[in-house]
Each structure stands twice: as C-alpha cells, then as structure tokens.
Amino acid sequence: xxxxxxxxxxxxxxxxxxxxxxxxxxxxxxxxxxxxxxxxxxxxxxxxxxxxxxxxxxxxxxxxxxxxxxxxxxxxxxxxxxxxxxxxxxxxxxxxxxxxxxxxxxxxxxxxxxxxxxxxxxxxxxxxxxxxxxxxxxxxxxxxxxxxxxxxxxxxxxxxxxxxxxxxxxxxxxxxxxxxxxxxxxxxxxxxxxxxxxxxxxxxxxxxxxxxxxxxxxxxxxxxxxxxxxxxxxxxxxxxxxxxxxxxxxxxxxxxxxxxx
Amino acid sequence: xxxxxxxxxxxxxxxxxxxxxxxxxxxxxxxxxxxxxxxxxxxxxxxxxxxxxxxxxxxxxxxxxxxxxxxxxxxxxxxxxxxxxxxxxxxxxxxxxxxxxxxxxxxxxxxxxxxxxxxxxxxxxxxxxxxxxxxxxxxxxxxxxxxxxxxxxxxxxxxxxxxxxxxxxxxxxxxxxxxxxxxxxxxxxxxxxxxxxxxxxxxxxxxxxxxxxxxxxxxxxxxxxxxxxxxxxxxxxxxxxxxxxxxxxxxxxxxxxxxxxxxxxxxxxxxxxxxxxxxxxxxxxxxxxxxxxxxxxxxxxxxxxxxxxxxxxxxxxxxxxxxxxxxxxxxxxxxxxxxxxxxxxxxxxxxxxxxxxx
Numbered sequence: 001x002x003x004x005x006x007x008x009x010x011x012x013x014x015x016x017x018x019x020x021x022x023x024x025x026x027x028x029x030x031x032x033x034x035x036x037x038x039x040x041x042x043x044x045x046x047x048x049x050x051x052x053x054x055x056x057x058x059x060x061x062x063x064x065x066x067x068x069x070x071x072x073x074x075x076x077x078x079x080x081x082x083x084x085x086x087x088x089x090x091x092x093x094x095x096x097x098x099x100x101x102x103x104x105x106x107x108x109x110x111x112x113x114x115x116x117x118x119x120x121x122x123x124x125x126x127x128x129x130x131x132x133x134x135x136x137x138x139x140x141x142x143x144x145x146x147x148x149x150x151x152x153x154x155x156x157x158x159x160x161x162x163x164x165x166x167x168x169x170x171x172x173x174x175x176x177x178x179x180x181x182x183x184x185x186x187x188x189x190x191x192x193x194x195x196x197x198x199x200x201x202x203x204x205x206x207x208x209x210x211x212x213x214x215x216x217x218x219x220x221x222x223x224x225x226x227x228x229x230x231x232x233x234x235x236x237x238x239x240x241x242x243x244x245x246x247x248x249x250x251x252x253x254x255x256x257x258x259x260x261x
Numbered sequence: 262x263x264x265x266x267x268x269x270x271x272x273x274x275x276x277x278x279x280x281x282x283x284x285x286x287x288x289x290x291x292x293x294x295x296x297x298x299x300x301x302x303x304x305x306x307x308x309x310x311x312x313x314x315x316x317x318x319x320x321x322x323x324x325x326x327x328x329x330x331x332x333x334x335x336x337x338x339x340x341x342x343x344x345x346x347x348x349x350x351x352x353x354x355x356x357x358x359x360x361x362x363x364x365x366x367x368x369x370x371x372x373x374x375x376x377x378x379x380x381x382x383x384x385x386x387x388x389x390x391x392x393x394x395x396x397x398x399x400x401x402x403x404x405x406x407x408x409x410x411x412x413x414x415x416x417x418x419x420x421x422x423x424x425x426x427x428x429x430x431x432x433x434x435x436x437x438x439x440x441x442x443x444x445x446x447x448x449x450x451x452x453x454x455x456x457x458x459x460x461x462x463x464x465x466x467x468x469x470x471x472x473x474x475x476x477x478x479x480x481x482x483x484x485x486x487x488x489x490x491x492x493x494x495x496x497x498x499x500x501x502x503x504x505x506x507x508x509x510x511x512x513x514x515x516x517x518x519x520x521x522x523x524x525x526x527x528x529x530x531x532x533x534x535x536x537x538x539x540x541x542x543x544x545x546x547x548x549x550x551x552x553x554x555x556x557x558x559x560x561x562x563x564x565x566x567x568x569x570x571x572x573x574x575x576x577x578x579x580x581x582x583x584x585x586x587x588x589x590x591x592x593x594x595x596x597x598x599x600x601x602x603x604x605x606x607x608x609x610x611x612x613x614x615x616x617x618x619x
Binding site: 173 | 447455458461465466468469470472474475477589592602607608
C-alpha cells in the first residue's frame with residue numbers, strides 16, 4: 001500500500017490541555033479510514049491539524065505530494081486545500097446567504113486563476129473559466145444529488161441536503177484526501193443510507209477518505225480499518241471486528257469494569 | 262400581490278425617472294442648488310460603492326473610510342496646485358495612492374477581527390486628519406487649499422477649438438454621473454467573479470472560506486485596497502469640483518455618514534449603496550434647512566442619522582436591498598442554468614438512483 005498521509009507523534013496543546021498526545025498512524029491511498037472515539041477524544045482537533053486550521057504543537061505530518069512524501073506541518077488551510085486536502089465540518093459551515101451553486105463555485109477558487117483585471121474586462125479567458133467553474137460545480141452537485149437545488153439559498157436546504165452540499169463543496173476543490181467530520185450526525189436512517197452510498201461513490205473515484213463518525217453501524221459497514229482515539233491518545237487501530245473486541249476500546253466507551261461485565 | 266404589482270410598476274418607471282434626473286441640468290429654470298445637491302449625491306454614491314466592498318462584501322467594519330477620501334482629495338489638490346497636472350492623469354494617480362495606503366494599512370491590521378479592526382481604521386482616519394492639519398509645509402494646515410483649478414478636457418490636438426473647462430454645475434454633474442457609472446460597472450463585474458465570490462465567502466464564514474482555498478488575508482487586503490482606491494477617486498473629483506479643501510472636511514462624521522448609506526441600502530448590495538447615498542444626501546439637505554428653521558444648529562442632523570441607524574437595525578436589519586451577490590443572478594450562464602433546472606434537466610438526478618435498500 002502506498003501511504004497518502006503519515007502522522008508521526010502529533011501533539012496539540014491548548015494552554016495546559018493536551019488535546020492530542022503523540023498520535024501516529026498512516027493512511028493509505030484509496031482507503032476509507034474510520035476515526036472513532038468518545039466525545040472530546042481529539043478527533044476534530046486532529047482534523048484541524050491536518051487541514052491547517054490549528055497547526056500541531058509538535059510532531060510531523062507527511063503527505064504524498066507530487067515529489068514524494070513531504071512535511072506539511074504549519075501550512076495554512078488554503079495551502080492544504082491546494083495540496084488536495086479537503087474537509088467538511090461537524091457543525092455545518094455553509095455560506096448560508098449564497099446559493100447552493102455559489103457555495104460550490106467558491107470551492108473552485110484554488111483551481112482557477114481569473115484576477116481583478118480579467119474580471120473587470122471580462123476577457124475571453126475569464127468567461128471560459130466562469131463557464132468551466134459552473135460546469136465543474138454542477139458536476140459535483142449532480143454527484144451528490146443537489147443539482148435541481150442549484151439556485152436555492154444554501155441556508156434554506158433541508159438538514160441532510162446541507163450535509164451533502166458541504167461534501168459537494170469539498171469535492172469541488174479536487175481533493176485527494178477528504179476529511180469527513182460526522183457527516184451522518186442528525187440524519188435519519190434513509191438519509192444515512194444515501195450518505196453511505198455517496199461516500200462509497202467518492203472512494204470509487206479514487207479519493208481517500210478519513211471519516212469521523214459516531215454511528216457505529218455506518219463506520220463498521222464502510223471502513224476496512226479504524227483508528228480509535230481517547231483523551232488525545234491513539235489507543236487502538238485495526239479492522240472493525242478486532243476493534244469491537246478490543247478491551248481498551250470498550251473501556252474508553254463504557255468505562256472501567258465494562259470489559260468483564 | 263398588491264405590493265409586488267407596485268414594485269413592478271415602480272421598476273417600469275425607473276428608466277423614466279433616470280432620464281428625467283439625468284437631463285435635469287438641461288431643463289429651463291434648473292436650480293443651481295438642486296444640481297449641486299445632485300452632484301454631491303453622486304460623489305457619495307461613489308464613496309458608498311467603494312466602502313461597500315469592505316463591510317458589505319467582506320463583512321469587516323471599516324470606520325476610517327474618509328481617510329482614503331481625504332488622501333485622494335489632497336493628492337489631487339496638491340498635484341493640481343504644484344504640478345498643474347490634468348484631472349485625467351490625477352484620477353489614476355490618486356486611486357493608486359489610495360490603494361497604496363489601503364494596502365499599507367490593511368496588510369498588518371486585517372489580521373485583526375471585528376471591533377479591533379474597526380478601532381484601527383478609526384484611528385487611521387483621525388491620523389489622516391491630524392496629518393492634514395499639522396503638516397503645514399505640505400497642506401497649509403487649517404488654512405486649507407484654496408484655488409484648485411477646475412477640471413479641463415483638452416482635446417485641442419484633435420481640433421483646435423476642443424478645449425473645455427468644467428466651470429458651472431452641469432459639466433461637473435455629468436462627469437460625476439460618468440464616474441458613478443464607471444464605478445458601478447466595475448463593482449458589478451467584480452461582484453460576479455472569482456474575486457467577488459471569495460469576498461462573500463469571507464463575509465459568510467472565514468474559516469470555511471480558508472478551507473475552500475481562499476487566502477483570507479490576501480483577499481481582505483485586495484478588498485481594502487480597491488475600496489481605498491475608489492474612495493480616493495471620489496476625493497479626487499471632489500477636490501477639483503469644490504476647488505477648495507480643508508482638513509475638517511474629512512472628519513470621522515463623514516465615515517459614519519457613508520457607512521449609514523451602505524447600511525441603509527443593504528450591506529453588500531451595490532444598488533443599495535446608490536439608493537442609500539441618494540436618500541441620505543437629500544435628507545441631509547432637508548435637515549440642514551429644516552433644523553435651521555426651528556433654531557437648531559445644523560450639526561444636529563447627525564442625531565437624525567444615528568436615529569436612522571437605530572431604526573434600520575430594529576426594523577430592517579439587512580437594509581432596503583438585502584440581497585447579496587445580486588449581479589451574478591443576471592449572468593447569462595446562470596440564466597441558462599436556471600432554464601435547464603426549470604425544464605427538469607436534473608429532475609431524474611436526485612441521487613435516488615444510488616439509494617439502496619438497507
């Protein structure tokens with residue numbers, strides 16, 4: 001397996017709080033890796049480190065770029081996006097007053113070039129690029145099944161649609177690595193089934209996915225491999241079946257004593 | 262339904278009203294005073310469109326906009342007095358000078374958010390006034406800069422008789438209208454572009470914008486510089502039109518007034534900025550007369566502006582024209598897309614085809 005992302009002893013401290021302590025694992029190209037753990041385990045913090053929102057306090061993030069593995073710690077979010085790392089948010093963060101289409105068009109930013117002068121003169125280059133942006137955006141919207149809502153305001157979408165719009169927006173940045181932060185949170189069973197299909201369709205296009213999710217049925221059904229965090233430390237890693245039996249994991253979720261109960 | 266019909270009716274009358282207003286200087290018996298107020302309204306429209314970029318498009322409270330207006334005005338005034346440069350050369354120079362100071366101020370301070378940024382911009386505009394007041398060797402301080410030559414248009418290289426001086430109200434009115442049209446054109450094009458979308462993304466959610474690949478600081482600085490350049494252009498016209506400048510024309514009140522216009526019109530709406538400017542300039546003139554008649558000093562009108570802000574926040578927090586990213590909706594690309602959606606092109610594509618039974 002070729003690694004896409006290698007985390008080496010990542011730590012993140014907020015003042016005296018160790019949100020992450022020496023977390024290391026590797027993500028292979030093309031896999032769906034589940035990242036699980038109780039609330040406050042540091043899963044979202046880890047996503048923030050990888051996506052550049054909060055650079056890690058120590059440790060190394062290696063990413064397989066064009067010239068082999070490179071260290072990407074401390075790069076800014078937009079640089080991470082340009083490298084091909086996209087994410088969604090646990091608490092949905094759409095551009096609510098803008099249309100569904102605009103939300104996705106904004107995500108084409110890092111793959112397009114028209115500047116101030118070209119925008120004012122509306123040059124042939126700029127018009128062609130705008131056309132391409134709309135087409136690329138519509139392609140992602142069709143992919144997640146929101147094309148017919150393209151001109152609606154994002155804030156007016158149903159909850160499940162908003163989650164899928166976030167995914168479409170992330171996909172429009174042409175990611176190689178997609179970080180999904182609890183995409184099924186608040187979804188009904190039908191919406192969740194659609195989401196599972198969507199994630200599998202995304203992976204089928206060659207995108208690697210790291211998935212934070214509390215819905216264990218969902219995680220167990222689509223991830224071949226899981227990493228478990230608890231109190232900022234990496235406590236287990238392996239296939240779902242092994243994780244389910246792992247005493248440290250059971251203890252993390254249910255408390256000490258639960259293992260023998 | 263009644264309201265909508267009335268809006269449609271008003272929209273049909275809009276071009277007529279526009280033509281009437283634009284031909285006003287040609288009417289027999291056109292008042293010099295009214296023409297002056299209309300020109301002033303046009304100047305404020307330029308300023309309001311320029312300011313709109315920062316709080317409207319990017320969502321950053323800018324309380325120091327008048328600083329750039331002042332920089333543009335004094336740049337134009339000094340270049341005219343000392344070097345006798347043509348207005349047409351000065352406009353781009355003043356805009357560049359404004360953009361330069363915008364970028365110099367913005368680059369270090371746009372990392373600040375919310376109130377902190379507002380305080381820095383406020384400080385900046387006070388600094389500009391202090392500079393204009395105290396650097397007497399350059400600006401003559403409180404004495405002001407009198408005798409700035411009016412605008413000329415020298416086309417004598419085309420025809421020996423084509424040398425025009427913009428004396429009187431009508432030529433300046435049309436020049437200001439041209440300036441408004443030019444800035445409006447640029448603003449609508451920017452709004453419906455990659456740049457404009459990046460700005461709106463920053464306004465809506467900076468964090469998500471960064472994760473979409475927008476370099477937030479860079480685009481804020483660009484916004485600030487363009488906004489400053491437009492403010493400086495407004496100042497440049499104002500200097501050559503009024504032919505006199507003094508530091509107290511660029512006090513904080515002016516920033517607040519322009520901000521009121523933008524908020525009244527609707528933050529982030531270009532048409533709103535135009536309407537807001539027209540309303541508040543006319544209201545200002547009415548109040549100046551009205552307050553004098555009841556024996557109050559004309560400065561009391563700022564209380565009226567404050568009251569308007571309060572009422573807007575209470576009853577119509579998004580302003581008269583709340584829509585943002587409005588220019589984009591008229592783009593032929595979107596019109597085509599909207600037709601395809603209406604025709605049901607994407608109806609069979611709701612993702613249900615991937616819906617598998619559990």
